[in-house]
Amino acid sequence: MNFLTQIDNLALIALLVVSGIALFLPTLSTLIRGKGLTATEATIWINRRKAYVLDLRPEEAFKVGHLPGAKLANASAIAAAIEALKLDRKRPVVLVCETGAQSRKALSEVQKLGFLEVGALDGGVQAWKLAALPLVK
Known part of the structure; x- marks a missing residue:
């Protein structure tokens, strides 16, 4: 009977470890790759x-319509654009492009500049339009 109790305890410990890892993986992924944001989360x-x-x-494209409060930043010189805008690195940053691909690529560069929270709008402006959210001209 003692042997069965030990097996039950090991099974519970294994379940606890696996559950902990499963809960931590999304956080680890976000820390490494940055956060993808839905239109609702970005809002x-x-x-x-x-x-x-x-x-x-x-x-x-920016002049045709952009998210409210958005600032234009050249993707190929994003570090210079951020320096010119004098942004507070404690505030979160949402990166936006047409489809989300370019924003994802820029995430790590913006994180390296010292911003604690950086997210990319998944699907970009196209997803924003599909969610029927407003664009400013």
Whole structure:
């Protein structure tokens, strides 16, 4: 009977370890790759957390329509754009492009500049439009 109790305890410990790892993996993934944000999550970051919004699209696309409060930032020189804007590194940053691909690529560079929280709008401006959220001209 004692042997069966030990097996039960080992099974419970193994379950606890596996559960802990499963809960931690998304956090680890976010720390390594940065956070992908849905349109709803981006809205919450912008409205409640006063996140900066950096639009990485070309100026012509930006002028046609951009997220409210967005600042234009050249994707190929994002470090220089951020320095020119004098952004507070304690505030979150939402990166936006047309489809989300360019924003994902820029995530690590913005994190290296000392920003604690950086997210990329999954699906970019296209996803923002599909969610029927407003664009500013």
